[in-house]
Amino acid sequence: MAHPTCEERAVARGNRSEKGSGDPVDWVTRAADDAIRHADLGEGGDRMITCASGASPSGPIHLGNLREFLTPHLVAEEIRRRGIPVRHLHSWDDFDRFRKVPAGVPAEWSEHIGRPLSAVPDPWACHESWAEHFKAPLRAALAEMGVEMEEVSQTERYRAGAYTEQVLHAIRHRDTIEEVLAKHRTKKAAPVAENEQEAEALADSVADEDEPEVGAAGAGSLARFPYKPYCRECGRDTVDVTAYDDDTTDLSYTCSSCGFSGVTNVATQHEGKLVWKVDWPMRWSVEQVDFEPGGLDHSTPGSSYTVGKELVKRVFDFRAPSYVAYAFVGFAGMQKMSSSAGGVPTAADALQVLEAPILRWLYARRQPKQAFNIDFGAEVVRLYDEWDSLGRKAADPAKRDAQVLAFERASATAAAGTLPTPRVVVPFRLLSSVADVTAGSAELISGIVARGGHAHDSVADLQPRLDRAMTWTAEFVPAEERTTVREQPDADRLGRLTEDEQRWLTTLLDRLPAELDVDGTTALVYGVPKLARGLALDDAPTDEVKADQKAFFRLLYELLVDAERGPRLPTLFLALGSERIRHLLTAP
């Protein structure tokens, strides 16, 4: 045989360790296998494998959209790990039309509806366009997560004529395109009306749809032309194609917004774009895409992937990339989320609270078709615990399984190496509860944590986790679960102390040093009731002393944090400092 079969080449290039060698397998492994197999179909050779993503910068790129980026990223990393040339190509659909003015944006922006996202000004005036305004923060977040990708702007590509050849090709084959689109369009079955009102509405809409009569389209039909120019006069896509000359490639149009009538030459003037369902398969063929994910909404029958798959074959003579559909990402515990806009959390928001590898891990550990929630509430603590425990497991080579594999995928990338994690790992729970009472002082937290058995040299040893614990505590822990230290002494309570209480407080304050340490403070706090009963600090407590301790602690909590309970007293004392304790325990 002159040529090896696809199968043989795929195996040769894939080089995945064979079954039984103990190397764990997960969805990323399989997706990478598919992409490699795909790349070998047809073209042969050792050309670079392309993992693609695409996103429209029409608004904040939220954590659901992040799956679009991370899925091909993880697959590309896996392919790279096998020593095969690969790139992650990301297309910004910034040549798409601006569709609606979101809440919070001046109403005047409705003027820009129909213009490319790259041509709409930034209402916040900090970037050169609407599109850039939303691309920039995502770029920063991805960099923090070690995601490196080759970015392409659809605006630039179209304007530069990079797709012109394919555009003309599509236009020449517009009948085939319409045939395919129409086939999927007619899938619509007569919906059953639930009541009379609906039946009427239904009759109307059905009547409307029958009107264009595209079914028998022919070359003469311009209503479904696959290419649409932006109006040269007003920049909007509100144009109707009135004529097209196949020989000269002159396209005539009128704009319904500004009334302009003009002619654009498709071959030379680059003023428009293919409609979405044609644009996607066109890019697969131009960029030689081997793998690209898509949201579930693109995967349903009659939707863009299904249609694109047929178009790419029949019109562009290429095969659709291997594909995974990803499910949606939900959110919880974010009532107070101060997201950049719209209240949907973005990657930047998540990175305020989660270490970058943990955010990656959320996406790596689930198969794309699995939906999951990102919880900014109490779940965060558990997530960190789980992550830390997985990290300990990953340190043992004997325990390498799919979970550890996900940990590895989350922890390091080719571009960024091992992503930042704390040199000294302190449980998030502890950092957060200490942060709760220290009024945002990293130094103080560091000191208390160090004296609490987590030795470290400096605040930097606790980063990047410490910052996240502080942010999370401040922003996401509900007020009723936080400890609020009194501003002023409780004069009322201090005015009606019992004799015992009075003696305890006096004893405590007499012996409270200016500089506190954990052990001394612990001994003192527990010792005060002993002293009051004539015992020494280190004497074993009697039953009476134990009861006194209970009452004494409660008194301290009431006076310090206006509650019956609170953080461990030594911690609280250290957090507040001697002076403040003294102030709050002394009648004004």
Place this chain on the structure above:
RNA sequence: GGGCCCCUAGCUCAAUGGGCAGAGCAGGAGACUUUUAAUCUCUUGGUUGUGGGUUCGAGUCCCACGGGGCCUACCA
């Protein structure tokens, strides 16, 4: 109309190309001069929605049904 996902302990969820059903919380017992949504040790808890099928073996694969959720139809 079509498609996808989900149903696992009281609760929230794991189990990623079939291989002994697991965590956290809650519950129970014990330890602690220790009070925090304390901590540590031990522990109860299951016919994996229902009914079939394939298999030596099914939470996992196939078919049907019930319940819940999402997507899609015209446009990008």
